[in-house]
Amino acid sequence: MQTNSWVPFFPEQASTFAWQVDALYFYLIAISVAFTIPIVAAVFIFGLRYREREKYATPEEMHGSIVLETVWSIIPFVISMTIFLGGAIVYYNQYRPPDDGMNVYVVGKQWMWKIQHEGGQREINELHVPVDTNVKLTMTTEDVLHDFSIPAFRTKADVVPGRYTYLWFNATKPGKYHLFCAEYCGLNHSGMGGYVYVMSKEDFAAWQSGNVSGQTPVEQGRDLFENKLGCASCHAGGPQQRGAKLEGIFNKEIKLVGGSTVVADDAYIRESILNPGAKIVEGYQPIMPTFKGQVTEEQLVALVAYIKSLSGVADTGGQPAAPAATPAATAPANSAPPANR
Ligand code: HEC
Ligand SMILES: [Cu+2]
CATH class of the missing domain: 1.10.760.10 (Cytochrome c-like domain)
Structure with a gap:
């Protein structure tokens, strides 16, 4: 499953857990649709069926219905628990970086991303990573709150002053993917982005050796x-x-x-x-x-x-x-x- 072209305007999925995030979102959308249609329909049908036909009519009183109440408790319970479960699985996968990840350090700054690799290579607003590899980002910021976001990987995390936050992903497909700051951080916030370059392992090795690495x-x-x-x-x-x-x-x-x-x-x-x-x-x-x-x-x-x-x-x-x-x-x-x- 490489692209999501069946959904227009959607960035393609390019990380191992991207499909899980999409599945959860489409599940939420499906539930919203499944509720919206009957509710709107009921508004019209009831409006017609129970409209006032005779002035000051006394409608028949109803004293509850066990069946109805049980049904309208159990259905929402099941739905909310499945949403919770799906959310918990996605969260669990995304916010526990694997121990064997390749490490990359990210420092946010108004208005750029400064990135350093374990091998010492530095880049700005660009992140080169190998395909099919766990990559773990350790992030912080020199000034205000930012948020490191890669839509194609379906992942993002706040970058907080005075703290380290973490993000990880495993990119599944070589290519060039947008990277954004997703937290309004001042005048040039909209320009605080760049690209993630996912490369084959050989290309990445070549990129690494071709770049001045300075100190690790x-x-x-x-x-x-x-x-x-x-x-x-x-x-x-x-x-x-x-x-x-x-x-x-x-x-x-x-x-x-x-x-x-x-x-x-x-x-x-x-x-x-x-x-x-x-x-x-x-x-x-x-x-x-x-x-x-x-x-x-x-x-x-x-x-x-x-x-x-x-x-x-x-x-x-x-x-x-x-x-x-x-x-x-x-x-x-x-x-x-x-x-x-
Ligand atoms: C004047 C001596 C002195 C200097 C200079 C100094 N430290 Fe320390 N450091 C200590 C002492 C004493 C402790 C233990 C007491 C404490 O927790 O503050 C300590 C504790 C630490 C700890 C916690 C260690 C633990 O076992 O929990 C870290 C980490 C540390 N220092 C790092 C640094 C770094 C990095 C620098 C340089 C930027 C530095 N220190 C400079 C004296 C010093
Ligand atoms: Cu920012």
């Missing part, structure tokens, strides 16, 4: 960490280490001062850099300065990617890996006090 996000993060921002002066192991351990923390539970715990996901790492005082790791002094205003969103993405790489997570952009991390099993990884404290 992990390399960029390491450079910031060790040189430009001086994080290493506190966090680089050894006897002088004053900063908390960063190796192996990703997706693990971190014990905080005061006894609570937090899972070290993207959002936590980001917050630790911008607002270190918000959550102090147990056993450490709150000496880490804030880096708010000193790092751009793109640099933050790189720092997070680097810190995740210290946990052997080649990937970034995942939400906490689903059920694997049970608190009991993972706590020791970080709760063991550093030897050099």
Whole structure:
């Protein structure tokens, strides 16, 4: 099933889950039609059949009908539950990125999309991806709320200041597809779009090698960490280490001062850099300065990617890996006090 040409003006379906979204929409439309026609018909038929024929007639009284009431309860119940089920399935598929996805970082900015690949390639308002591959986007914005939307893939997600949001898709068909900002974001909002280029795997490999890649996000993060921002002066192991351990923390539970715990996901790492005082790791002094205003969103993405790489997570952009991390099993990884404290 490649195009949807039987529906005029509809972008073709070009991702694995696109048909599910369409099926749900057509189901909703079918229900609306199935209700609208009998209701409008009833308005006319009843208007004629029960019109006033005689002044001040007393109509026959009715005291309820079990059959009628049961029917008009059960039918809507079944319909709303099937809508719920369909919606839940679509949501479940779309908003849980698979763990093996290729990672792409997206930073929205009035009025463009800045995109960086794991291999370091950067693009603006263009996204090149291979066909038949899970692609996971980790997104944030430098300024206001935006929304990353690819109609042909039937997917979109808000891009929110101060937060990471995620989107994933698996494109089924090579081609060029429109990409939009779907959240009004100021004067040139309508121009904030571009194209997704879905390429065969060979073409994509050629595209990757043909593009200046510069530093990968992990390399960029390491450079910031060790040189430009001086994080290493506190966090680089050894006897002088004053900063908390960063190796192996990703997706693990971190014990905080005061006894609570937090899972070290993207959002936590980001917050630790911008607002270190918000959550102090147990056993450490709150000496880490804030880096708010000193790092751009793109640099933050790189720092997070680097810190995740210290946990052997080649990937970034995942939400906490689903059920694997049970608190009991993972706590020791970080709760063991550093030897050099
Ligand atoms: C002055 C020393 C110092 C500097 C510089 C510093 N940190 Fe920290 N960092 C700490 C300390 C101490 C902690 C633990 C206390 C806390 O949670 O604030 C910490 C905690 C963290 C955590 C949470 C770790 C965990 O195990 O939960 C992250 C992530 C982090 N730092 C990243 C960075 C990055 C990235 C930089 C550079 C941009 C940086 N730090 C610079 C001292 C420092
Ligand atoms: Cu926008």
